[in-house]
Structure formats: C-alpha cells, structure tokens
Amino acid sequence: MALSDKELKEIAYLARININDELLPSLKGELEKILNLFNKLNSVDTTEIEAMSHPLNLSQPTRPDEITEEDQREKLQETAPSVKSGLFLVPKVIEGDS
Amino acid sequence: MKLHELSLKEQLNGLIEGSFSSTELTEHYLNRISNLDKDLNSYITVTADLALQQAALSDERYKSSKALPLDGIPIAHKDIFCTEDVLTTCGSKMLSNFKAPYSSTVVNKLSSEGVVILGKTNMDEFAMGSSNETSFFGPVKNPWNKEYVPGGSSGGSAACVSAQLASAATATDTGGSIRQPAALCGLTGIKPTYGRVSRYGMIAFASSLDQGGVLARSAEDSAILLESMSGHDPKDSTSLKEEVPSFLDSIDSSINGIKIGLPKEFFERDLPEYVESSTKEAIETYKNLGAEIHEISLPNVDLSLPVYYIIAPAECSANLSRYDGVRYGYRCEDPKDIEDLYMRTREEGFGSEVKRRVLIGTYALSAGYYDAYYLKAQKCRRLVANDFSKAFESVDVILSPTTPGTSFKSGEKSNDPIEMYLQDIFTIPANLAGLPGISFPCGNHDGLPLGVQLVGNSLQEAKLLQAAHQFQKVTDWHNKFPEV
Numbered sequence: 001m002a003l004s005d006k007e008l009k010e011i012a013y014l015a016r017i018n019i020n021d022e023l024l025p026s027l028k029g030e031l032e033k034i035l036n037l038f039n040k041l042n043s044v045d046t047t048e049i050e051a052m053s054h055p056l057n058l059s060q061p062t063r064p065d066e067i068t069e070e071d072q073r074e075k076l077q078e079t080a081p082s083v084k085s086g087l088f089l090v091p092k093v094i095e096g097d098s
Numbered sequence: 099m100k101l102h103e104l105s106l107k108e109q110l111n112g113l114i115e116g117s118f119s120s121t122e123l124t125e126h127y128l129n130r131i132s133n134l135d136k137d138l139n140s141y142i143t144v145t146a147d148l149a150l151q152q153a154a155l156s157d158e159r160y161k162s163s164k165a166l167p168l169d170g171i172p173i174a175h176k177d178i179f180c181t182e183d184v185l186t187t188c189g190s191k192m193l194s195n196f197k198a199p200y201s202s203t204v205v206n207k208l209s210s211e212g213v214v215i216l217g218k219t220n221m222d223e224f225a226m227g228s229s230n231e232t233s234f235f236g237p238v239k240n241p242w243n244k245e246y247v248p249g250g251s252s253g254g255s256a257a258c259v260s261a262q263l264a265s266a267a268t269a270t271d272t273g274g275s276i277r278q279p280a281a282l283c284g285l286t287g288i289k290p291t292y293g294r295v296s297r298y299g300m301i302a303f304a305s306s307l308d309q310g311g312v313l314a315r316s317a318e319d320s321a322i323l324l325e326s327m328s329g330h331d332p333k334d335s336t337s338l339k340e341e342v343p344s345f346l347d348s349i350d351s352s353i354n355g356i357k358i359g360l361p362k363e364f365f366e367r368d369l370p371e372y373v374e375s376s377t378k379e380a381i382e383t384y385k386n387l388g389a390e391i392h393e394i395s396l397p398n399v400d401l402s403l404p405v406y407y408i409i410a411p412a413e414c415s416a417n418l419s420r421y422d423g424v425r426y427g428y429r430c431e432d433p434k435d436i437e438d439l440y441m442r443t444r445e446e447g448f449g450s451e452v453k454r455r456v457l458i459g460t461y462a463l464s465a466g467y468y469d470a471y472y473l474k475a476q477k478c479r480r481l482v483a484n485d486f487s488k489a490f491e492s493v494d495v496i497l498s499p500t501t502p503g504t505s506f507k508s509g510e511k512s513n514d515p516i517e518m519y520l521q522d523i524f525t526i527p528a529n530l531a532g533l534p535g536i537s538f539p540c541g542n543h544d545g546l547p548l549g550v551q552l553v554g555n556s557l558q559e560a561k562l563l564q565a566a567h568q569f570q571k572v573t574d575w576h577n578k579f580p581e582v
Contacts, residue, residue, distance in 0.1 A: 055532020
C-alpha cells in the first residue's frame with residue numbers, strides 16, 4: 001500500500017491537522033507500514049457476516065423529554081481559550097467589511 | 099509493618115479498628131509521593147490539599163460511626179477520568195490546561211464510597227500507547243527497573259501502585275491498557291465486561307472498546323474497588339442494565355472442576371522460553387487447584403491486531419475531532435483564520451502517535467475506503483467475537499500469557515509503531531469481543547515481573563476474580579514489590 005504525498009495531505013486536511021512538508025516522508029513510511037498490517041483481512045471471506053459495530057446488542061435507550069441539566073454556561077466557559085459576552089470567540093469567519 | 103505495605107483490605111480493616119486514621123495513611127502516601135515520584139513520574143497532578151480534606155472528613159465519619167464502604171482509602175485516578183475542578187489532561191498538551199467542570203461517574207461513585215484522591219496518574223497521550231512514552235508530561239519509569247517502561251497506557255496507575263504510592267488506582271483498557279501494565283509492573287489488573295463501568299466523564303478514545311477498571315495489588319483488592327465502580331449509569335447510553343454481584347462473596351470458593359481453555363493459536367506463537375515456562379507453571383498451579391485444562395481454538399484470533407488498528411483509529415479520529423481549540427483546551431497562538439486555528443491547534447496540541455492514529459482513522463473512514471477498511475474490520479471483528487462465544491460453550495475461562503515478554507527498555511520500541519502494537523496481541527481480542535479479562539503476576543525474569551491473563555464470558559468478572567484469588571492463595575508472586 002503506497003500513499004502519495006497528495007493523498008497524505010488530503011487526509012491531513014480532512015483531519016484538520018497541519019503537517020510540515022519535512023515530516024511527510026517519515027510519516028508516510030509509518031502509515032504505509034500500518035496500512036500493510038491490514039492486508040491480512042483481504043483474504044478473509046466475510047460475505048455472509050454481519051458487521052459488528054459494537055460489543056453489546058443494544059438498542060438506543062430513551063428517556064422522558066424532561067430537562068435534567070442545569071444551565072452552567074459560565075462554569076463551562078471558564079476553561080475556554082477566548083470568551084466574550086458568553087460567546088466563544090474565534091477568528092472572523094464571515095467575509096466582508098465589518 | 100509500614101502503612102504502605104498493607105493491602106487495601108488490610109488498610110480498610112486498620113481504619114475500621116482505629117489502628118490508624120485516614121489522615122495518617124494519606125500523609126504517609128503524600129510523603130512517599132514527594133520523596134519517590136520525581137524519579138518515577140507516575141503522577142501528573144498530586145491533589146494533596148483535596149486528599150487531606152477528604153481524609154479529615156473520613157476520620158470524622160469513623161468517629162461518628164458513619165463510615166462509608168471504602169472510607170479513607172487513598173487511591174489515584176488515571177488522568178483520563180474527569181475530576182471536577184482538578185486538572186484532567188489525558189496525558190496531552192491539548193488538555194494540559196483543562197480543569198474538568200464535572201466529575202466522571204467513576205470518580206463520583208468512588209468518592210461517594212469514601213475514597214481519598216491522592217492525585218491523577220500519568221498515561222500515554224489519549225490512552226494511545228503501550229509504554230507510557232507518548233505522554234506530554236514525560237515518560238513513566240518502571241519501579242522494578244527504572245531503565246524499563248511500566249507499560250501503557252495506564253502506566254502511571256501501574257507504576258504508582260507498584261511503587262506503593264497509592265493503595266490502588268483506576269485505569270482504562272481499550273486494547274490492553276490495564277492488563278499489559280499490570281503484567282509489566284507485577285500487579286493485578288481487571289478490565290470488566292464492556293458496559294459494566296460507566297464511561298461518562300471518561301475521556302473517549304475508541305468508544306466501542308474503551309472500558310474502565312482497576313489496577314491493584316491483588317484480586318481481592320481489585321474486587322473491592324471494582325464492585326464500587328460498577329453498575330448501570332443512565333448518563334452512559336452503553337452502560338449495562340445488569341445487577342452487579344458481590345465480587346467478594348464468591349472469591350473464597352474453591353475452583354475445583356473449573357474448565358480452563360488454552361487457545362492453541364496463542365501457544366503456537368514463538369514466545370521466549372521464560373514466558374512459556376512461567377505460563378506452564380501457572381497452568382500446573384491451576385491443575386493442582388482442581389482445574390480441568392482443555393485445548394481450544396480461536397481460529398480467527400490472528401485477525402485481532404489488524405481489526406483493532408482499523409476500528410480503534412477510526413473511532414479515535416471521530417472522538418478527537420472535538421479538540422478544535424474553540425471551547426476548551428489548547429489553542430495555537432495568533433491564528434490568522436478559523437482554518438488556521440483548527441489546523442495548527444491540532445498540529446501543536448497532539449503528539450505524534452495520536453496524529454498517526456487520527457490520520458489512519460480518517461483514511462479508513464474516508465470516501466472510497468470505508469467498505470474496504472472499516473466495514474471489513476467490523477465484519478472480521480464479528481468473526482473474532484464468534485470464536486469466543488463458541489469457546490465458552492465448552493470452557494469457563496481462557497488462559498494465556500498477558501504479554502509476549504517482560505518489560506522493555508525505554509526507547510526500545512518507540513520508533514517502530516508496529517513493534518509497539520505487538521505488545522497487545524494477547525489482550526486486544528477481549529476488547530473486540532467486549533469480554534472481561536484479568537492479568538495477575540505469575541513469575542519474574544531477570545528482575546522483571548510477568549503476568550498471566552484469564553478472559554471470561556460476558557459478565558463473568560466474579561469468576562475471573564475468584565480464579566485469580568485462588569491462584570494468589572497458593573502463590574506469592576503478587577506479594578513481591580520493587581525496592582524504590
């Protein structure tokens with residue numbers, strides 16, 4: 001399994017992780033080794049097998065539609081990197097003059 | 099006997115009888131931590147003030163005869179369990195400034211039983227690792243030999259209990275993160291059935307595999323702590339609605355007639371001679387205790403490693419998408435736009451193993467590859483789980499070595515991810531099938547401990563603890579401790 005630089009950069013972008021160009025060759029080598037581990041699965045016949053997404057055969061539990069959480073806005077925002085007037089601040093995302 | 103040399107059960111008896119107070123016991127551990135942990139690095143945060151407050155309250159409860167079941171016992175929590183107003187880092191730079199606004203169910207349950215929290219233990223970053231070398235807070239050393247690793251990801255919990263810097267510790271296990279460090283540090287470690295212990299407030303790595311459990315000195319101590327942690331939690335939608343039996347009730351009963359299965363696929367592996375001989379010795383001990391030994395087959399068990407390294411990274415890439423530098427945790431300096439904020443926060447906040455797994459997971463889930471990797475892995479996971487179901491039609495527990503060898507030197511495997519992943523070949527299958535597993539010491543090679551693993555059928559923790567306790571009644575491996 002060989003990854004191209006372009007593929008690796010696309011994956012990194014999907015994962016929103018910046019990767020310096022100088023790290024690409026070593027990272028590519030490591031990922032290819034891990035992907036090669038998976039070849040073993042190709043020879044297994046799984047046509048009749050149901051996918052197992054979870055160890056328990058659970059159905060989604062439901063509960064009455066009642067408010068159980070209290071408002072903890074201030075406490076929850078204490079750990080935020082940047083907050084103003086109870087809102088999380090990020091760099092400007094909307095184009096245009098302000 | 100010094101206070102730290104007592105088992106959790108003996109400490110509990112001492113507190114009940116008034117031989118010493120929780121404050122004395124807690125101060126004793128805090129002194130040991132400040133004297134010995136600089137070198138070991140088993141704690142990320144020591145909560146000395148909180149511990150002494152809790153100990154004082156516990157002492158008051160003993161005086162007024164209102165003591166709780168675990169009152170005054172000083173333990174440590176793996177730094178993956180959110181602890182209100184206490185730094186909860188998960189071993190990552192990403193959460194290096196994160197004081198949890200609430201406590202996990204595990205922390206709450208144990209606190210309501212009266213435990214004293216000594217601190218939060220070091221771990222591989224986001225529980226991804228088998229050597230505790232991926233922590234942002236530095237590697238943890240193995241108390242048996244400081245050139246060696248304690249295992250991982252619960253390496254700090256294992257090192258601190260092994261060095262007697264806590265009576266016991268909580269831990270988590272996604273592919274072996276309780277059992278492998280238990281084996282490498284000479285401890286007893288149990289991962290219960292998936293869903294037995296609530297995952298609420300336990301920072302997620304791979305949600306269909308993660309399970310909380312215990313690292314302790316013996317099966318008996320593990321039983322005491324696990325019982326208090328287990329049970330249904332409406333805040334975790336995957337929590338089991340099953341009655342938790344008293345794990346201590348059956349622990350003293352004989353295991354005469356128990357059927358132990360030995361999977362031939364595990365024993366056909368090329369293992370070091372000392373692993374084979376220690377495991378054989380453990381099997382002999384079980385024969386003497388009246389066990390029937392059967393060879394069994396888990397024909398698809400060799401698929402476990404590739405299945406795990408698709409499913410765990412896939413789930414981790416989804417779970418770790420929450421670390422975006424917006425609501426909590428690390429944020430990069432001077433982001434020029436929102437994209438730059440995400441990209442650099444995650445570049446700088448995650449370590450290299452975490453990045454590798456997020457990338458692998460993203461790849462396995464991406465358009466065009468989902469069926470070939472993720473879906474295929476989920477189907478093969480079913481095959482592994484089916485093998486176990488079939489095996490448990492004829493045996494009660496399955497025995498194997500816990501790890502392919504004793505601990506290894508720091509740095510020895512950290513440059514080769516695949517070498518590191520092979521640490522977990524015996525432990526991963528139980529996580530895939532959601533089954534309980536326990537590791538306990540069964541030997542020593544060149545001054546380093548070695549463990550044996552039992553895997554049980556779903557909800558059979560009591561049987562595992564009983565089988566381990568009966569082994570520990572006739573052996574002495576669990577009573578050996580390193581000089582630190």
